[in-house]
Amino acid sequence: MKIAFTKMHGAGNDYIYVNTFTHDLKNPEGFARRFSDRHKGIGSDGLVLIGPSKTCDLKMRMYNADGSEGRMCGNASRCIAKYAYEKGLCRKETMTMETLAGERVLHVTVDGDRVIKVTVEMGEPRLHPAEIPMIHDGETFVDQEIECAGQIWRATAVCTGPAHLVIFTDTPVDELDLAAIGPLFENHPLFPDRVNTDFVNQLGSDCFQMRVWERGSGETLACGTGASAVAVAAVLTGRARRGQDLHIRPRGGELFVTSEMSGGVSMRGGAEEVFEGTVEWDGEG
Numbered sequence: 001m002k003i004a005f006t007k008m009h010g011a012g013n014d015y016i017y018v019n020t021f022t023h024d025l026k027n028p029e030g031f032a033r034r035f036s037d038r039h040k041g042i043g044s045d046g047l048v049l050i051g052p053s054k055t056c057d058l059k060m061r062m063y064n065a066d067g068s069e070g071r072m073c074g075n076a077s078r079c080i081a082k083y084a085y086e087k088g089l090c091r092k093e094t095m096t097m098e099t100l101a102g103e104r105v106l107h108v109t110v111d112g113d114r115v116i117k118v119t120v121e122m123g124e125p126r127l128h129p130a131e132i133p134m135i136h137d138g139e140t141f142v143d144q145e146i147e148c149a150g151q152i153w154r155a156t157a158v159c160t161g162p163a164h165l166v167i168f169t170d171t172p173v174d175e176l177d178l179a180a181i182g183p184l185f186e187n188h189p190l191f192p193d194r195v196n197t198d199f200v201n202q203l204g205s206d207c208f209q210m211r212v213w214e215r216g217s218g219e220t221l222a223c224g225t226g227a228s229a230v231a232v233a234a235v236l237t238g239r240a241r242r243g244q245d246l247h248i249r250p251r252g253g254e255l256f257v258t259s260e261m262s263g264g265v266s267m268r269g270g271a272e273e274v275f276e277g278t279v280e281w282d283g284e285g
Helices: 026-037 074-085 178-188 224-236
Strands: 002-010 013-020 045-051 060-066 094-099 102-111 114-123 144-148 149-160 161-169 196-204 205-213 218-220 245-249 256-259 265-269 272-280
Touching: 013 026, 013 218, 026 045, 026 102, 026 265, 045 074, 045 256, 060 074, 060 102, 074 094, 074 102, 074 114, 074 224, 074 265, 074 272, 094 144, 144 178, 149 224, 161 224, 178 196, 178 205, 196 224, 218 272, 224 256, 224 265
Parallel strands: 013 045, 060 094, 161 196, 205 245
Antiparallel strands: 002 013, 002 272, 045 060, 094 102, 102 114, 114 265, 144 149, 149 161, 196 205, 205 218, 245 256, 256 265
């Protein structure tokens, strides 16, 4: 069976997008594993399905490159908004989207028929260890010690849809060996469902550089939920103020995140279509 797809990215965080309004995709876990491969497939950080919802304008389902299903993705949310508006699935400048992490609100900025920017209302972050989930007796895990990769790190755990562990470090993040330490954090025994890990340098009062190791995908060029977690952690640790617009710089581009006075988080940035195509898929793999 031929499956039509669109390759898109937000700040370099790239996914394969399949429209399931008209047909289901069999075995999306296997599809993600096969076609995310950058040498033998389309090449991506994973797969995103854009489909109908009974409660919202759209529904997101996303799968990491290893086939595991994620709760939601911030960069993919922006790409979904662009796709839905430009391809006529939802011609609203404010649209709602169902995810496993709850409802998200998407605001598009348009120039004619083209979406040039998307703002995602990421909802309120969850900080209680049971909601992250994390094995920890306290009410939160903020700026606390964690042992991993043979050393002690100070970290903050935040759930912005998926679980994130944010580590502010004086070591330049470009010098970190993420291929070595990333899997150790991802599979740390404190996180029963694994964890995404964000390594961060503060460059100024409102500017942060980050690298991210995503569970199920490895290092990615950007992560919207990770950038949101960085903004939340920056406020919690006194590095930034609530309501302050923060410039977050992952390797693949730039994102702007605000930990709102209301308690929620908003994240904005661009979204780009790379190419379209079709692949043969029999549902096995």
